[in-house]
Amino acid sequence: MKFSEKWLREWVNPPVDTQTLGEQLTFIGLEVDEIVSAAPEMKGVVVARIVNIAQHPDADRLRVCEVDAGGEELLQVVCGAPNARAGLTTALAQVGGRLPDGTKLKKAKLRGQVSMGMLCSAMELGLSEERDGIMELPEDAPVGVELVEYLELDDSIIEIELTPDRGDCLSIRGIARDLSARNDLPLQSHEVQEVPVQTEEQWSVSVDVKSACARFTGRMITGMNPGCSSPGWMVERLRRAGVRSISPAVDVTNYVMQELGQPMHAFDADKLQGGIQVRLAQAGERLVLLDGREVSLDEETTIIADDRGPIGIAGIMGGESTAVDENTTNIFFESALFLPEEIAGKPRRYASHTESAHRFERGVDPAGQREALEYATALMCDIAGGKVGPVLDWQEPTRMPARVGVLVRRSRLARVLGISPEPEVVATIFSRLGISNETREEGWQVSAPSYRYDLAIEEDYIEEVARILGYDALPRTSPAHRPMLRAVPETVLSPLASKRLLVNRGYQEVITYSFVEATRQQLLRPDLDALPLANPISSELGVMRTTLVGGLLATLQRNVARQISAMALFETGLRFLSNETGKPDADLDDYLAADHGADQQSDAGVRQQNVIAGLVAGRRQSENWNAMATAADFFSIKSDIEALFDQANGMNVRYVPTDLAMLHPGQRAGIEIDGRQVGYVGALNPALQQALDLDVMPLVFELSLHALATSRVPRARPMSRFPQVRRDIALLVDESVSYQDIVDVIRKQAPTILQDVRLFDVYQGEKVEEGKKSMALGLILQEFSRTLEDREVEQVVAGIVAALAAAHGAVLRV
Structure with a gap:
């Protein structure tokens, strides 16, 4: 998030310089990414007004302007900007001045006409990344004043990186709360007054309780001046926050969102047809968004609609059909609460990660909708006039985020932090952060404010105390450790021993994703149903793996594509099956589950099994003049498995026939211990090898790690003196x-x-x-x-x- 330092200091003004302010923000958990000056280095750029304008006699695209720059005489300036016109207040770089890119302005002749300076665009002045003609300043801007002074560019732009749990700091007010607590300063008063109702005109709204909406406020503003523009101070503050000015109504909603953290939307009321409906989308409904893209809506998405159909995706982006424009005179302001758990994932689904969606996904203040609406109304009326209608305020109390009281114990706080702050200091920190608290004998009874979704357990509140006190205030102590010698049974073997053995035999360990592609998973194990992910990070990682062999094959493919075809790989980790499968897997049983806890079931219907998988392909020995170019075969990988079992246990290991389709019909075997299958080994099925476009024939195995967990205790045996x-x-x-x-x-x-x-x-x-x-x-x-x-x-x-x-x-x- 980017913001103006001056804007922040209007809320709380610590007696520190900019650098120290940035350090304070970082130390309270709001990491400062960058602090830059709001004013690009420029000289001799002033506010000026075009008095007269005429076509250049020798150039179709140039015009000759007479410009008032505050001096005794008008200056002649040649300009080619399409928006240059008489009466426009803009920025003039005078002769002798310097632009941010280092250009020095000199008296010049353009096609025979003298030019005493340059009328500048915002991009040329380093104030914007878009070139859309010369700057257009408000008509009341004082001519002749330095642009830096007029725009108050003696400011810094601070950019911070926020963790997902701190959605409350996606606003100036939220950041100011933390700073006020850090410096023990009160927040400056910014009370929002209710705007008097001037008309009874209102718009009907219906909200479906099945939608993502828990609160909806809105009101009409009619009879606005369509020719007005956003004030320069608002445009500049938005620019410093990285937001482009569009129109007064849109600028007001963006300004309120940046300051208070409440996203809003403005509808052109004259383009609405019938009452507004907040509901779930219906199958087949489509919507053209504000950015011009048409999207197909699914039935889990909450939308804003009128009698025609969808006019916006709730909490994400409005529709093109009801967008405000330069001719809008009547608007309907909407300020709503959409629940984060319902919005999460939707922006990515529609490729619309907007500033509004960013805030709704993290949670906005359930108590802030009415306040934001009143604030936006006052700003809009100051800019464009109009008559204000009554406020509609619908809410469903049962769906509001709950705030549960927590007891923060003094003993627990001292144990976690290593210090015991004065009770008054802790109570003050809680109060400055908006946390209601009551001091008790054993500690503090606290409850989170409505805007803090991240405070739930005792440790969360202890962390708040540590943040505000400052981590540098916590003592440096050496950890106390009393070693306890525990018996390590010789019959228990660590998985690390199996890993070391394979490494010693030439294998390399790899780590691959537990999420895999559904198509490939079906290709490898069609006999097992992979568990789908509700919200996959990509289409290629849509299901949980039922075998680790898939990751090893993918690693082999990447290496083969880089001309590396000889390798020996292994991986240990979990594979995931459904609890409803009955027997976990006929080819990889949960060996000795009662003794080793091999099969971990969860209430979510997932069975997790610890396995080790290996893959061998190509030569077994590095190329050398005295080494045979022997390729790995079934018996070489089988010898590695036998070494694992020889190290692990003395039970009866058997190799039995298996019909596992992933393996070569003539080179495959199941592995049993005491009649229970614990794994398999074999060459890859040629059909599968062809489907994966592999030039080498890999051999693979997969074993239950718990089958390797029981070690054989060495015993001495007498040697016979008699011949064999x-x-x-x-x-x-x-x-x-x-x-x-x-x-x-x-x-x-x-x-x-x-x-x-x-x-x-x-x-x-x-x-x-x-x-x-x-x-x-x-x-x-x-x-x-x-x-x-x-x-x-x-x-x-x-x-x-x-x-x-x-x-x-x-x-x-x-």
Whole structure:
């Protein structure tokens, strides 16, 4: 927000210079972004009046003006501005003067005509960014006076950055309140007097209780002078606030909004047809806005309408059909309260982030509508005259923002701030800020003023005390810390350990958005319904992710587009499912939820699951003369997963078939622990790879982080002094039988002397019938008390072969 320092000092005038004033504003939380002089550096620019004007004899676009600059004689000035005319009061840069851009004015000849200076536009004087002809000053402006003096340009323009919770400071009065409390000064009296009613003419208004409107005030002003213009002081104050002057009625509403913080709107009453209606838009209704754009209105938007249809979007922008112009003589002023929760998001929906919408989104004073209306009426009548009608004031008390009393305890304030201010000082701060307060034995009973939406809990009020006292007044203390040594079970493994292991194996961690594109999410996990966002920050981030793999693939795509195709990435974070899904996900279960809290449900219908996902693509080793150019494959990423589980727990990890469509039909597996699925691994489905326009084949995995949370406690085992015995067997089995199926049977059948099973060959081809495969296994046997005999070994091997034959139809290959 930008404002004039002089304007602010009319409300409160601390005995400090401009620089110190800016520091005070920053220290009370209203961060000053910039302080600049209101007067561009200029010299010899005075108020002047064009007395006579004639066409230049040798140039069609130039005219010769006789200008009164306050001297004894009129000055001849050649000018090409289209708005130059006899009787116009404007700005003249005299010979010997200097413009803000450094130009020095000299006596000149233009097409043979002498020019004793230059009639200036506001842009040439650094007072505007738009060139719309030479400056037009009020007729009563004193000729010959320096322009800097007349416009009171010995001023500073202060620009502050406000946090969204301080909507009350989007006005001169709001900023002045904080400054008055900081300097313990009273606000200057700015009482708004009621304007006497001069006519009974009024406009009918109906308000739908379902709309965003909680209060609506308005009144008619008739018989105004259509040829008037806004006074120079108002135009200049608006300019310093970054607001362009348009017309008296619009300027008045902008001026009141800048000073009091209440947005207003002026309708040309002669363009209204029937009574004004404040209601929700109907399907198919359209509106041409003041900026000329036509928008389609949705049924959740509150509009202002008449009998023809919409004439404005409530709290955002008016319509072109009822806009005031230079011929307007009768206006209807509107000053309303539109609830912030109903307005929020609408300006972005209609690409109309106006000053009014900016304030309504943050909340305006529910008690300020009538005051703003009276103030605007008085200003309008001073400028354009007219007869004032009675005030219409409709409100719905049940929808007004509630203000709840809070007890601020002395003990709590001292604990948070580290100091104990005098009770009188705290009470004064509250009073200066407009916070009603009553001193009690244990503290202060307070309640927020109507314009402070940000004050709700005890800490909010304590923060106000700290702000006004000044953070430099708070003592510097060293934090007290008493370390407590707590037992850390060896069976609990931190997620950091899994991250470190992957980093040590060449992975890099990435962090991606939890918000993702709905189309891509459907492409990856069509089996899961993504939760839509009610107010997404962009169309590409419209739903919550159901898998972390999407973010990794997007990272891969960006890197591939920059000729980087080899990488190993991982990410940890939450994925989001609906509570109504029944079982959370057949492919990624909430492993040991009762023990680890894996599945966090909320009343909002969202299930959150902690997962870790990884992606590998391209070469596993950096390019080197002695390194093989081996591309990552299913088994290389599977080895990384096995390393994670080997570090984490000693439970029975199994790789089982899965039908997850995201993965390659021939290179995918689900991961189980104790019969419960905790993740999956595999190559990306070629169809999906083509849809994502990827030249490399990525391999991905996703695991429940809680499946990696239980660590195996190391235990010492005795080593046998007796030799191992190895027996190799080759089995013919159906190609659908997995190694995991074979091992499960062997582990179940084998006695304690079987120490290990090693798969050292898989063969399909010549001499192996179609649909079968040969699996060669090495069985390692050893006893701890004696050397094994051949007879014992043969019995164990025979028992294993018999068990495999019964379970999977396996036969020995000879």
